């Protein structure tokens with residue numbers, strides 16, 4: 001056998017643990033990470049499984065390239081999502097995943113519910129369920145510190161903060177304390193909280209995963225590392241500066257402003273640039289480059305773009321230290337910053353509209369531009385009190401609870417809040433956000449990167465995806481349905497391998513490198529078409545999970561606001577479709593699906609999914 005997978009199975013209800021070998025034929029079809037996660041979720045849940053029920057599996061998955069290649073440092077958490085009651089997935093970086101891969105495992109599948117708070121300890125030799133009463137109520141930095149002292153040196157910790165304990169549907173899972181890497185999206189932290197599972201400690205041993213062809217792997221890794229080193233020796237260490245990125249995003253309207261309703265926010269940009277202090281670089285394990293999203297600021301992680309803009313421009317707060325404080329609080333409580341920013345901006349708008357008052361907000365003047373209000377709302381969400389009880393459910397549910405006109409201010413797709421990249425300035429994202437399996441996710445479709453010119457001399461080339469650089473354009477819809485389909489399939493491979501997507505999308509590692517890595521490690525000789533077909537299979541399986549849970553073509557949509565020009569936007573810079581429905585129909589054709597968005601029998605046969613009994 002060339003490459004099987006070993007999974008740790010944990011039953012918290014019955015306090016039982018066992019190991020399971022996954023057959024190579026299954027692994028070759030679903031690879032690992034979220035691909036294997038989707039296969040397990042399909043088989044082990046039904047239409048009636050609730051995200052918070054003990055039967056819902058919570059899976060911490062790595063893949064064949066984890067710990068083996070540059071940037072092979074990520075893990076993926078998969079489960080039924082409390083955001084949409086369907087497929088949920090979130091990825092985190094750092095070094096936790098590499099440590100897990102050195103225990104010899106490809107994943108940990110947790111089911112059941114512990115009677116009292118517990119944590120899981122996993123090493124090369126053993127796995128144990130341990131008491132976590134002393135950790136309950138603690139934030140993620142505190143948990144990390146306590147468990148680092150309680151366990152061996154070098155152990156790595158993933159945990160939830162108070163938001164996950166309180167079943168906030170926008171709670172994520174944190175790893176590595178103040179370095180604050182987060183599997184943020186889809187409320188995976190709340191699923192962990194529903195199981196009374198506070199943390200998972202992993203401690204690898206000498207058991208470094210083995211490749212079938214070690215020498216070819218080493219040669220390719222050397223080549224990729226020197227490619228990154230060349231970029232690093234270029235201007236700015238190969239990394240754009242955050243304040244310059246924000247300045248350039250603002251020029252083209254690629255930024256959420258005032259709950260996604262405006263194009264311009266000059267005062268935000270000025271205030272931000274005046275108050276921004278650049279931090280120091282941080283590298284995930286095995287990453288030779290670092291990225292603009294990975295910096296440290298005075299001893300804890302610097303706010304990433306998907307925090308700076310959702311909690312900054314979207315709420316009209318430009319003061320960097322204030323946003324940084326809100327970001328650190330999100331990391332301590334374990335809250336997804338995209339969802340938190342959108343939820344707070346939503347709160348500001350319904351407050352302005354008079355749908356709620358200070359009586360509802362715990363006395364907070366929830367007004368645009370108030371940094372104090374942003375910080376207080378993050379605390380309320382983390383602590384499940386006052387208006388945070390509502391906002392922590394995500395904007396879709398919050399709007400339903402408030403009622404009246406509130407749903408028109410809720411910016412989400414399939415219950416997941418919309419990230420910073422604006423679909424009106426990167427038109428492929430109209431289709432990407434609307435059709436992503438987990439809801440509005442920029443990670444499931446990174447197509448916006450291919451629509452613009454690469455940064456400097458590096459960056460992804462979409463030629464092998466049928467979308468060459470010279471054709472790249474942000475505005476317009478021609479060919480975008482096909483582009484999104486291919487990028488989604490590729491994204492599903494990245495999250496199954498599991499590897500950081502920035503290597504390809506941000507820096508331009510050549511696409512065939514990925515199937516080559518897979519071949520060196522597993523022995524599977526996948527050419528690029530077969531590699532992409534595998535991604536398509538995984539994407540379609542997640543779609544089947546969603547269809548079985550009752551989602552349908554009507555959920556492949558976006559809020560009216562996102563489909564409408566912003567009143568202050570120059571006409572030539574942004575663009576909206578005449579009909580999103582027509583674009584979605586074009587996308588269904590590109591996918592080989594029926595008009596009602598279902599994979600056809602022929603498509604299922606082509607993907608080898610016809611045996612699933614859908």
Ligand code: SF4
Pocket residue numbers: 071073093094282283284287288289290291292293294500501502503
């Ligand atoms: S590019 Fe950034 S997120 Fe990706 S592995 Fe490197 S440091 Fe981590």
